[in-house]
Amino acid sequence: xxxxxxxxxxxxxxxxxxxxxxxxxxxxxxxxxxxxxxxxxxxxxxxxxxxxxxxxxxxxxxxxxxxxxxxxxxxxxxxxxxxxxxxxxxxxxxxxxxxxxxxxxxxxxxxxxxxxxxxxxxxxxxxxxxxxxxxxxxxxxxxxxxxxxxxxxxxxxxxxxxxxxxxxxxxxxxxxxxxxxxxxxxxxxxxxxxxxxxxxxxxxxxxxxxxxxxxxxxxxxxxxxxxxxxxxxxxxxxxxxxxxxxxxxxxxxxxxxxx
Amino acid sequence: xxxxxxxxxxxxxxxxxxxxxxxxxxxxxxxxxxxxxxxxxxxxxxxxxxxxxxxxxxxxxxxxxxxxxxxxxxxxxxxxxxxxxxxxxxxxxxxxxxxxxxxxxxxxxxxxxxxxxxxxxxxxxxxxxxxxxxxxxxxxxxxxxxxxxxxxxxxxxxxxxxxxxxxxxxxxxxxxxxxxxxxxxxxxxxxxxxxxxxxxxxxxxxxxxxxxxxxxxxxxxxxxxxx
Numbered sequence: 001x002x003x004x005x006x007x008x009x010x011x012x013x014x015x016x017x018x019x020x021x022x023x024x025x026x027x028x029x030x031x032x033x034x035x036x037x038x039x040x041x042x043x044x045x046x047x048x049x050x051x052x053x054x055x056x057x058x059x060x061x062x063x064x065x066x067x068x069x070x071x072x073x074x075x076x077x078x079x080x081x082x083x084x085x086x087x088x089x090x091x092x093x094x095x096x097x098x099x100x101x102x103x104x105x106x107x108x109x110x111x112x113x114x115x116x117x118x119x120x121x122x123x124x125x126x127x128x129x130x131x132x133x134x135x136x137x138x139x140x141x142x143x144x145x146x147x148x149x150x151x152x153x154x155x156x157x158x159x160x161x162x163x164x165x166x167x168x169x170x171x172x173x174x175x176x177x178x179x180x181x182x183x184x185x186x187x188x189x190x191x192x193x194x195x196x197x198x199x200x201x202x203x204x205x206x207x208x209x210x211x212x213x214x215x216x217x218x219x220x221x222x223x224x225x226x227x228x229x230x231x232x233x234x235x236x237x238x239x240x241x242x243x244x245x246x247x248x249x250x251x252x253x254x255x256x257x258x259x
Numbered sequence: 260x261x262x263x264x265x266x267x268x269x270x271x272x273x274x275x276x277x278x279x280x281x282x283x284x285x286x287x288x289x290x291x292x293x294x295x296x297x298x299x300x301x302x303x304x305x306x307x308x309x310x311x312x313x314x315x316x317x318x319x320x321x322x323x324x325x326x327x328x329x330x331x332x333x334x335x336x337x338x339x340x341x342x343x344x345x346x347x348x349x350x351x352x353x354x355x356x357x358x359x360x361x362x363x364x365x366x367x368x369x370x371x372x373x374x375x376x377x378x379x380x381x382x383x384x385x386x387x388x389x390x391x392x393x394x395x396x397x398x399x400x401x402x403x404x405x406x407x408x409x410x411x412x413x414x415x416x417x418x419x420x421x422x423x424x425x426x427x428x429x430x431x432x433x434x435x436x437x438x439x440x441x442x443x444x445x446x447x448x449x450x451x452x453x454x455x456x457x458x459x460x461x462x463x464x465x466x467x468x469x470x471x472x473x474x475x476x477x478x479x480x481x482x483x484x485x486x
Contacts, residue, residue: 071331086395086399086403088402088405117333120332120335124332128329151273155274156280160326163284167288171292185295192295196289199282201434205442207278211270211273214270214274219273
Protein backbone atom coordinates (compact mmCIF):
# COMPACT_ATOMS: atom_id res chain seq x y z
CA UNK A 1 0.00 0.00 0.00
CA UNK A 2 2.86 2.37 0.70
CA UNK A 3 4.51 3.38 -2.50
CA UNK A 4 7.25 5.90 -2.87
CA UNK A 5 5.69 8.98 -4.38
CA UNK A 6 8.68 10.78 -5.71
CA UNK A 7 11.52 8.97 -7.40
CA UNK A 8 13.76 12.04 -7.28
CA UNK A 9 17.32 11.55 -6.05
CA UNK A 10 19.37 14.62 -5.39
CA UNK A 11 22.72 14.34 -7.19
CA UNK A 12 25.06 16.74 -8.88
CA UNK A 13 25.20 15.73 -12.54
CA UNK A 14 24.88 17.11 -16.05
CA UNK A 15 21.44 15.56 -16.35
CA UNK A 16 20.24 17.15 -13.12
CA UNK A 17 21.36 20.56 -14.38
CA UNK A 18 19.44 20.29 -17.65
CA UNK A 19 16.29 22.37 -17.86
CA UNK A 20 13.19 20.36 -16.81
CA UNK A 21 11.39 21.08 -20.10
CA UNK A 22 14.38 19.71 -22.04
CA UNK A 23 14.16 16.50 -20.03
CA UNK A 24 10.42 16.13 -20.69
CA UNK A 25 10.99 16.63 -24.42
CA UNK A 26 13.87 14.14 -24.28
CA UNK A 27 11.65 11.50 -22.64
CA UNK A 28 8.68 12.13 -24.95
CA UNK A 29 10.76 12.12 -28.13
CA UNK A 30 12.55 8.88 -27.18
CA UNK A 31 9.13 7.26 -26.61
CA UNK A 32 7.65 8.65 -29.84
CA UNK A 33 10.66 7.57 -31.90
CA UNK A 34 10.58 4.05 -30.45
CA UNK A 35 6.88 3.75 -31.29
CA UNK A 36 6.85 5.21 -34.81
CA UNK A 37 10.23 4.14 -36.14
CA UNK A 38 9.95 1.59 -38.96
CA UNK A 39 13.22 -0.12 -37.96
CA UNK A 40 12.60 -3.27 -35.88
CA UNK A 41 15.44 -2.81 -33.36
CA UNK A 42 14.89 0.92 -32.63
CA UNK A 43 13.39 0.47 -29.16
CA UNK A 44 16.12 -1.90 -27.99
CA UNK A 45 18.76 0.40 -29.50
CA UNK A 46 17.35 3.45 -27.66
CA UNK A 47 17.19 1.47 -24.44
CA UNK A 48 20.76 0.13 -24.52
CA UNK A 49 22.62 2.90 -26.35
CA UNK A 50 20.83 6.00 -25.00
CA UNK A 51 18.87 5.41 -21.81
CA UNK A 52 21.33 3.18 -19.93
CA UNK A 53 24.38 5.42 -20.59
CA UNK A 54 22.25 8.48 -19.70
CA UNK A 55 21.61 6.84 -16.31
CA UNK A 56 25.36 6.75 -15.74
CA UNK A 57 25.70 10.36 -16.90
CA UNK A 58 22.91 11.30 -14.45
CA UNK A 59 24.62 9.27 -11.65
CA UNK A 60 21.34 7.45 -10.99
CA UNK A 61 22.30 4.05 -12.47
CA UNK A 62 21.86 2.22 -9.14
CA UNK A 63 18.35 3.58 -8.65
CA UNK A 64 17.51 2.97 -12.30
CA UNK A 65 18.51 -0.69 -12.18
CA UNK A 66 16.60 -1.11 -8.93
CA UNK A 67 13.41 0.20 -10.52
CA UNK A 68 14.20 -1.84 -13.63
CA UNK A 69 14.14 -4.99 -11.50
CA UNK A 70 11.02 -3.91 -9.61
CA UNK A 71 8.93 -2.33 -12.35
CA UNK A 72 10.31 -2.33 -15.89
CA UNK A 73 11.31 -5.98 -16.25
CA UNK A 74 8.11 -7.37 -14.65
CA UNK A 75 5.86 -5.05 -16.70
CA UNK A 76 7.49 -5.64 -20.08
CA UNK A 77 8.11 -9.31 -19.29
CA UNK A 78 4.43 -9.86 -18.56
CA UNK A 79 3.45 -8.11 -21.76
CA UNK A 80 6.01 -10.19 -23.68
CA UNK A 81 4.49 -13.49 -22.48
CA UNK A 82 0.89 -12.34 -22.96
CA UNK A 83 1.66 -11.26 -26.52
CA UNK A 84 3.77 -14.32 -27.38
CA UNK A 85 1.03 -16.71 -26.29
CA UNK A 86 -2.07 -14.83 -27.36
CA UNK A 87 -1.24 -13.10 -30.64
CA UNK A 88 -2.83 -15.33 -33.27
CA UNK A 89 -0.44 -14.28 -36.04
CA UNK A 90 2.08 -16.36 -37.96
CA UNK A 91 2.39 -19.94 -39.26
CA UNK A 92 5.76 -21.21 -37.99
CA UNK A 93 4.64 -22.85 -34.73
CA UNK A 94 7.43 -23.27 -32.19
CA UNK A 95 5.34 -25.03 -29.57
CA UNK A 96 1.70 -25.58 -28.70
CA UNK A 97 -0.01 -25.54 -25.31
CA UNK A 98 -3.78 -26.21 -25.05
CA UNK A 99 -5.38 -23.78 -27.53
CA UNK A 100 -2.41 -21.40 -27.43
CA UNK A 101 0.46 -21.54 -29.85
CA UNK A 102 3.73 -19.66 -29.88
CA UNK A 103 4.89 -18.82 -33.38
CA UNK A 104 8.02 -17.16 -34.66
CA UNK A 105 5.98 -14.15 -35.78
CA UNK A 106 4.17 -13.73 -32.47
CA UNK A 107 7.50 -13.95 -30.62
CA UNK A 108 8.93 -11.23 -32.85
CA UNK A 109 5.84 -9.06 -32.34
CA UNK A 110 5.88 -9.65 -28.58
CA UNK A 111 9.54 -8.64 -28.37
CA UNK A 112 8.86 -5.43 -30.28
CA UNK A 113 5.91 -4.41 -28.06
CA UNK A 114 7.79 -5.33 -24.88
CA UNK A 115 10.88 -3.28 -25.77
CA UNK A 116 8.68 -0.30 -26.67
CA UNK A 117 6.92 -0.51 -23.29
CA UNK A 118 10.32 -0.83 -21.61
CA UNK A 119 11.49 2.36 -23.36
CA UNK A 120 8.31 4.16 -22.31
CA UNK A 121 8.66 3.26 -18.64
CA UNK A 122 12.47 3.74 -18.62
CA UNK A 123 12.34 7.19 -20.19
CA UNK A 124 9.84 8.38 -17.59
CA UNK A 125 11.74 6.75 -14.75
CA UNK A 126 14.89 8.55 -15.88
CA UNK A 127 13.00 11.86 -16.06
CA UNK A 128 11.53 11.37 -12.60
CA UNK A 129 14.83 10.27 -11.06
CA UNK A 130 16.60 13.43 -12.15
CA UNK A 131 13.82 16.06 -11.93
CA UNK A 132 12.13 17.29 -8.79
CA UNK A 133 8.34 17.62 -9.36
CA UNK A 134 8.15 21.13 -7.94
CA UNK A 135 11.13 22.26 -10.05
CA UNK A 136 9.36 20.89 -13.12
CA UNK A 137 6.13 22.66 -12.21
CA UNK A 138 7.72 26.02 -11.48
CA UNK A 139 9.58 25.89 -14.80
CA UNK A 140 6.36 25.11 -16.66
CA UNK A 141 4.50 27.88 -14.78
CA UNK A 142 7.24 30.31 -15.80
CA UNK A 143 6.62 29.30 -19.44
CA UNK A 144 2.92 30.10 -19.16
CA UNK A 145 1.24 27.04 -17.64
CA UNK A 146 -1.56 28.39 -15.41
CA UNK A 147 -0.56 28.26 -11.74
CA UNK A 148 -3.65 26.26 -10.89
CA UNK A 149 -2.32 23.23 -12.79
CA UNK A 150 0.91 23.33 -10.86
CA UNK A 151 -1.15 23.60 -7.66
CA UNK A 152 -3.18 20.50 -8.58
CA UNK A 153 -0.14 18.32 -9.33
CA UNK A 154 1.97 19.40 -6.35
CA UNK A 155 -0.96 19.36 -3.96
CA UNK A 156 -1.98 15.85 -5.06
CA UNK A 157 1.54 14.63 -4.37
CA UNK A 158 1.22 16.02 -0.85
CA UNK A 159 -2.34 14.81 -0.15
CA UNK A 160 -1.82 11.29 -1.47
CA UNK A 161 0.52 9.98 1.27
CA UNK A 162 -1.79 11.49 3.92
CA UNK A 163 -4.77 9.86 2.26
CA UNK A 164 -3.02 6.48 2.09
CA UNK A 165 -2.09 6.71 5.76
CA UNK A 166 -5.70 7.60 6.57
CA UNK A 167 -6.96 4.63 4.51
CA UNK A 168 -4.61 2.34 6.43
CA UNK A 169 -5.94 3.69 9.76
CA UNK A 170 -9.56 3.20 8.66
CA UNK A 171 -8.86 -0.36 7.47
CA UNK A 172 -7.24 -1.23 10.81
CA UNK A 173 -10.01 0.44 12.81
CA UNK A 174 -12.81 -1.30 10.91
CA UNK A 175 -11.03 -4.66 11.14
CA UNK A 176 -10.62 -4.30 14.88
CA UNK A 177 -14.36 -3.86 15.25
CA UNK A 178 -14.87 -7.00 13.22
CA UNK A 179 -15.27 -5.90 9.60
CA UNK A 180 -14.67 -8.84 7.28
CA UNK A 181 -12.12 -7.98 4.59
CA UNK A 182 -10.87 -11.45 3.73
CA UNK A 183 -13.62 -14.08 3.42
CA UNK A 184 -16.29 -14.58 0.75
CA UNK A 185 -16.81 -12.30 -2.23
CA UNK A 186 -20.12 -10.87 -0.99
CA UNK A 187 -18.67 -10.03 2.43
CA UNK A 188 -15.63 -8.36 0.86
CA UNK A 189 -17.86 -6.36 -1.51
CA UNK A 190 -20.04 -5.38 1.44
CA UNK A 191 -17.08 -4.05 3.39
CA UNK A 192 -16.24 -1.61 0.58
CA UNK A 193 -18.66 1.08 1.75
CA UNK A 194 -17.57 1.17 5.45
CA UNK A 195 -13.99 1.65 4.22
CA UNK A 196 -14.64 4.15 1.44
CA UNK A 197 -17.21 6.24 3.32
CA UNK A 198 -15.11 7.59 6.21
CA UNK A 199 -12.11 8.15 3.93
CA UNK A 200 -14.02 10.15 1.34
CA UNK A 201 -16.24 12.19 3.65
CA UNK A 202 -13.32 13.03 5.92
CA UNK A 203 -11.25 14.40 3.06
CA UNK A 204 -14.10 16.23 1.32
CA UNK A 205 -14.96 18.19 4.44
CA UNK A 206 -11.41 19.59 4.48
CA UNK A 207 -11.90 21.02 0.98
CA UNK A 208 -13.71 24.15 2.11
CA UNK A 209 -11.09 25.08 4.72
CA UNK A 210 -8.33 24.54 2.20
CA UNK A 211 -10.10 26.77 -0.34
CA UNK A 212 -10.39 29.62 2.16
CA UNK A 213 -6.75 29.17 3.16
CA UNK A 214 -5.33 29.40 -0.37
CA UNK A 215 -7.64 32.20 -1.37
CA UNK A 216 -6.23 34.20 1.54
CA UNK A 217 -2.77 33.60 0.04
CA UNK A 218 -3.57 35.12 -3.33
CA UNK A 219 -4.47 31.97 -5.30
CA UNK A 220 -6.92 33.81 -7.55
CA UNK A 221 -4.71 36.87 -7.96
CA UNK A 222 -3.99 37.68 -11.60
CA UNK A 223 -0.68 39.47 -10.99
CA UNK A 224 2.54 37.89 -12.24
CA UNK A 225 4.02 35.73 -9.52
CA UNK A 226 7.73 35.67 -8.82
CA UNK A 227 9.67 32.52 -8.04
CA UNK A 228 12.12 31.93 -5.23
CA UNK A 229 14.11 29.37 -7.20
CA UNK A 230 16.19 30.11 -10.23
CA UNK A 231 15.99 27.39 -12.86
CA UNK A 232 18.80 27.18 -15.40
CA UNK A 233 17.94 27.33 -19.09
CA UNK A 234 21.04 27.51 -21.29
CA UNK A 235 21.37 27.83 -25.05
CA UNK A 236 22.48 24.18 -25.09
CA UNK A 237 19.03 23.26 -23.69
CA UNK A 238 17.38 25.18 -26.47
CA UNK A 239 19.60 23.53 -29.10
CA UNK A 240 18.92 20.05 -27.71
CA UNK A 241 15.16 20.63 -27.70
CA UNK A 242 15.12 21.59 -31.38
CA UNK A 243 17.36 18.65 -32.35
CA UNK A 244 14.98 16.24 -30.59
CA UNK A 245 11.89 17.71 -32.22
CA UNK A 246 13.54 17.52 -35.67
CA UNK A 247 14.51 13.87 -34.99
CA UNK A 248 10.89 12.98 -34.18
CA UNK A 249 9.66 14.67 -37.37
CA UNK A 250 12.33 12.90 -39.46
CA UNK A 251 11.32 9.52 -37.98
CA UNK A 252 7.67 10.23 -38.71
CA UNK A 253 8.53 11.21 -42.29
CA UNK A 254 10.62 8.03 -42.72
CA UNK A 255 7.70 5.94 -41.48
CA UNK A 256 5.28 7.55 -43.95
CA UNK A 257 7.80 7.37 -46.79
CA UNK A 258 8.59 3.68 -46.23
CA UNK A 259 5.01 2.50 -45.81
CA UNK B 260 -18.58 29.26 -24.09
CA UNK B 261 -15.19 30.02 -22.53
CA UNK B 262 -16.78 32.16 -19.85
CA UNK B 263 -19.20 29.36 -19.09
CA UNK B 264 -16.31 26.95 -18.64
CA UNK B 265 -14.45 29.46 -16.49
CA UNK B 266 -17.45 29.71 -14.20
CA UNK B 267 -17.03 26.02 -13.33
CA UNK B 268 -13.45 26.56 -12.17
CA UNK B 269 -13.83 28.32 -8.84
CA UNK B 270 -11.27 27.99 -6.06
CA UNK B 271 -13.45 25.23 -4.59
CA UNK B 272 -13.10 23.30 -7.85
CA UNK B 273 -9.32 23.70 -7.93
CA UNK B 274 -9.08 22.48 -4.36
CA UNK B 275 -11.46 19.58 -4.96
CA UNK B 276 -9.48 18.25 -7.94
CA UNK B 277 -6.36 17.11 -5.99
CA UNK B 278 -8.58 15.55 -3.31
CA UNK B 279 -10.56 13.74 -6.04
CA UNK B 280 -7.36 12.43 -7.63
CA UNK B 281 -6.17 11.16 -4.26
CA UNK B 282 -9.60 9.52 -3.76
CA UNK B 283 -9.25 7.80 -7.16
CA UNK B 284 -5.90 6.34 -6.21
CA UNK B 285 -6.70 5.48 -2.57
CA UNK B 286 -9.97 3.70 -3.44
CA UNK B 287 -8.24 1.93 -6.33
CA UNK B 288 -5.77 0.54 -3.79
CA UNK B 289 -8.49 -0.43 -1.26
CA UNK B 290 -10.24 -2.38 -4.04
CA UNK B 291 -7.01 -4.23 -4.82
CA UNK B 292 -6.69 -5.03 -1.11
CA UNK B 293 -10.25 -6.42 -0.98
CA UNK B 294 -9.51 -8.47 -4.14
CA UNK B 295 -12.68 -7.32 -5.89
CA UNK B 296 -12.88 -7.94 -9.66
CA UNK B 297 -13.34 -4.23 -10.50
CA UNK B 298 -11.02 -1.20 -10.65
CA UNK B 299 -13.20 1.62 -9.21
CA UNK B 300 -10.34 4.02 -9.92
CA UNK B 301 -12.46 6.89 -11.23
CA UNK B 302 -14.90 7.60 -8.38
CA UNK B 303 -13.25 10.96 -7.69
CA UNK B 304 -13.36 11.88 -11.37
CA UNK B 305 -17.09 11.14 -11.59
CA UNK B 306 -17.67 13.05 -8.36
CA UNK B 307 -16.00 16.18 -9.78
CA UNK B 308 -17.99 15.70 -12.99
CA UNK B 309 -21.24 15.77 -11.01
CA UNK B 310 -20.68 18.76 -8.74
CA UNK B 311 -18.27 20.87 -10.85
CA UNK B 312 -19.32 20.17 -14.44
CA UNK B 313 -17.93 18.20 -17.42
CA UNK B 314 -14.78 20.25 -18.06
CA UNK B 315 -13.59 20.01 -14.46
CA UNK B 316 -14.35 16.28 -14.61
CA UNK B 317 -12.32 15.90 -17.80
CA UNK B 318 -9.38 17.80 -16.29
CA UNK B 319 -9.51 15.65 -13.14
CA UNK B 320 -9.42 12.48 -15.22
CA UNK B 321 -6.49 13.60 -17.36
CA UNK B 322 -4.43 14.89 -14.43
CA UNK B 323 -5.31 11.81 -12.37
CA UNK B 324 -3.56 9.53 -14.83
CA UNK B 325 -0.66 11.97 -15.17
CA UNK B 326 -0.07 12.02 -11.42
CA UNK B 327 -0.56 8.26 -11.15
CA UNK B 328 1.98 7.95 -13.94
CA UNK B 329 4.57 9.63 -11.73
CA UNK B 330 4.93 6.42 -9.73
CA UNK B 331 3.33 3.90 -12.08
CA UNK B 332 4.32 4.92 -15.63
CA UNK B 333 2.16 2.13 -17.08
CA UNK B 334 -1.02 4.16 -16.45
CA UNK B 335 0.19 7.26 -18.33
CA UNK B 336 -0.97 6.36 -21.87
CA UNK B 337 -4.56 5.85 -20.63
CA UNK B 338 -5.18 9.51 -19.79
CA UNK B 339 -7.58 10.13 -22.71
CA UNK B 340 -9.87 7.39 -21.34
CA UNK B 341 -9.98 9.05 -17.91
CA UNK B 342 -10.56 12.43 -19.58
CA UNK B 343 -13.63 11.14 -21.42
CA UNK B 344 -14.95 9.39 -18.30
CA UNK B 345 -14.94 12.74 -16.45
CA UNK B 346 -16.42 14.58 -19.43
CA UNK B 347 -19.28 12.12 -19.98
CA UNK B 348 -20.02 11.94 -16.23
CA UNK B 349 -20.33 15.73 -16.19
CA UNK B 350 -22.52 15.81 -19.30
CA UNK B 351 -24.79 13.13 -17.80
CA UNK B 352 -25.04 15.12 -14.57
CA UNK B 353 -25.91 18.29 -16.51
CA UNK B 354 -28.63 16.36 -18.32
CA UNK B 355 -30.08 15.42 -14.93
CA UNK B 356 -28.91 11.81 -15.00
CA UNK B 357 -27.57 11.77 -11.43
CA UNK B 358 -30.89 12.39 -9.71
CA UNK B 359 -32.21 8.93 -8.85
CA UNK B 360 -30.93 5.36 -8.77
CA UNK B 361 -31.94 4.09 -12.20
CA UNK B 362 -30.74 7.27 -13.91
CA UNK B 363 -27.39 6.75 -12.19
CA UNK B 364 -27.23 3.21 -13.59
CA UNK B 365 -27.93 4.68 -17.03
CA UNK B 366 -25.09 7.20 -16.59
CA UNK B 367 -22.79 4.39 -15.47
CA UNK B 368 -23.70 2.51 -18.63
CA UNK B 369 -23.00 5.56 -20.83
CA UNK B 370 -19.65 6.12 -19.07
CA UNK B 371 -18.80 2.45 -19.64
CA UNK B 372 -19.53 2.71 -23.37
CA UNK B 373 -17.29 5.79 -23.61
CA UNK B 374 -14.49 4.08 -21.71
CA UNK B 375 -14.70 0.96 -23.90
CA UNK B 376 -14.62 3.00 -27.11
CA UNK B 377 -11.81 5.39 -26.10
CA UNK B 378 -9.56 2.68 -24.66
CA UNK B 379 -9.74 0.56 -27.83
CA UNK B 380 -7.39 2.60 -30.07
CA UNK B 381 -4.84 2.94 -27.24
CA UNK B 382 -4.94 -0.75 -26.47
CA UNK B 383 -4.72 -1.72 -30.14
CA UNK B 384 -2.02 0.71 -31.15
CA UNK B 385 0.26 0.60 -28.09
CA UNK B 386 -0.12 -3.02 -27.02
CA UNK B 387 -1.47 -4.78 -30.11
CA UNK B 388 -4.70 -5.43 -28.20
CA UNK B 389 -3.26 -7.35 -25.26
CA UNK B 390 -2.48 -5.15 -22.26
CA UNK B 391 -1.17 -5.92 -18.80
CA UNK B 392 -4.65 -6.08 -17.24
CA UNK B 393 -6.49 -9.27 -16.34
CA UNK B 394 -9.35 -8.72 -18.78
CA UNK B 395 -6.87 -9.31 -21.63
CA UNK B 396 -7.47 -13.04 -21.15
CA UNK B 397 -10.92 -12.49 -22.66
CA UNK B 398 -9.41 -10.47 -25.53
CA UNK B 399 -6.85 -13.22 -26.09
CA UNK B 400 -9.57 -15.88 -26.17
CA UNK B 401 -11.60 -13.85 -28.70
CA UNK B 402 -8.45 -13.35 -30.80
CA UNK B 403 -7.87 -17.12 -30.82
CA UNK B 404 -11.41 -17.67 -32.09
CA UNK B 405 -10.44 -15.67 -35.15
CA UNK B 406 -11.90 -12.23 -34.46
CA UNK B 407 -10.12 -9.07 -35.59
CA UNK B 408 -8.06 -7.15 -33.01
CA UNK B 409 -10.37 -4.12 -32.93
CA UNK B 410 -13.57 -6.11 -32.51
CA UNK B 411 -11.98 -8.42 -29.88
CA UNK B 412 -10.80 -5.44 -27.80
CA UNK B 413 -14.14 -3.64 -28.18
CA UNK B 414 -16.12 -6.73 -27.17
CA UNK B 415 -13.94 -7.20 -24.08
CA UNK B 416 -14.49 -3.54 -23.19
CA UNK B 417 -18.26 -3.87 -23.55
CA UNK B 418 -18.21 -6.99 -21.37
CA UNK B 419 -15.96 -5.68 -18.60
CA UNK B 420 -16.57 -1.93 -18.36
CA UNK B 421 -20.32 -1.75 -17.45
CA UNK B 422 -19.90 -3.61 -14.13
CA UNK B 423 -17.02 -1.36 -13.12
CA UNK B 424 -18.47 1.95 -14.28
CA UNK B 425 -22.02 1.36 -13.00
CA UNK B 426 -20.59 0.56 -9.54
CA UNK B 427 -18.42 3.69 -9.81
CA UNK B 428 -21.42 5.87 -10.69
CA UNK B 429 -23.50 4.39 -7.86
CA UNK B 430 -20.73 4.98 -5.31
CA UNK B 431 -20.18 8.56 -6.53
CA UNK B 432 -23.94 9.16 -6.25
CA UNK B 433 -23.95 7.74 -2.71
CA UNK B 434 -21.05 10.01 -1.74
CA UNK B 435 -22.73 13.13 -3.15
CA UNK B 436 -25.94 12.27 -1.30
CA UNK B 437 -23.98 11.79 1.90
CA UNK B 438 -22.43 15.27 1.79
CA UNK B 439 -24.21 18.12 3.53
CA UNK B 440 -26.32 20.44 1.36
CA UNK B 441 -24.35 23.39 2.71
CA UNK B 442 -21.03 21.99 1.42
CA UNK B 443 -22.49 21.03 -1.97
CA UNK B 444 -23.92 24.53 -2.39
CA UNK B 445 -20.35 25.91 -2.37
CA UNK B 446 -19.46 24.03 -5.58
CA UNK B 447 -20.33 25.38 -9.06
CA UNK B 448 -23.15 22.94 -9.89
CA UNK B 449 -25.12 22.03 -6.76
CA UNK B 450 -28.32 21.58 -8.79
CA UNK B 451 -26.88 18.41 -10.43
CA UNK B 452 -26.93 16.60 -7.10
CA UNK B 453 -30.52 17.31 -6.10
CA UNK B 454 -32.57 14.13 -5.73
CA UNK B 455 -35.73 13.90 -7.77
CA UNK B 456 -38.88 13.12 -5.79
CA UNK B 457 -41.30 10.39 -6.91
CA UNK B 458 -40.87 7.68 -9.53
CA UNK B 459 -41.40 8.51 -13.15
CA UNK B 460 -42.31 5.25 -14.85
CA UNK B 461 -42.53 6.63 -18.40
CA UNK B 462 -38.95 7.90 -18.20
CA UNK B 463 -37.77 4.54 -16.90
CA UNK B 464 -39.43 2.70 -19.80
CA UNK B 465 -37.92 5.11 -22.35
CA UNK B 466 -34.48 4.68 -20.78
CA UNK B 467 -34.76 0.86 -20.87
CA UNK B 468 -35.76 0.99 -24.55
CA UNK B 469 -32.77 3.24 -25.33
CA UNK B 470 -30.38 0.86 -23.53
CA UNK B 471 -31.74 -2.16 -25.42
CA UNK B 472 -31.42 -0.32 -28.74
CA UNK B 473 -27.82 0.69 -27.92
CA UNK B 474 -26.89 -2.90 -27.01
CA UNK B 475 -28.42 -4.25 -30.23
CA UNK B 476 -26.65 -1.55 -32.27
CA UNK B 477 -23.40 -2.43 -30.50
CA UNK B 478 -23.68 -6.08 -31.56
CA UNK B 479 -24.55 -4.98 -35.08
CA UNK B 480 -21.45 -2.74 -35.31
CA UNK B 481 -19.27 -5.48 -33.80
CA UNK B 482 -20.48 -8.01 -36.35
CA UNK B 483 -19.78 -5.53 -39.12
CA UNK B 484 -16.23 -5.07 -37.82
CA UNK B 485 -15.75 -8.82 -37.48
CA UNK B 486 -16.84 -9.66 -41.03
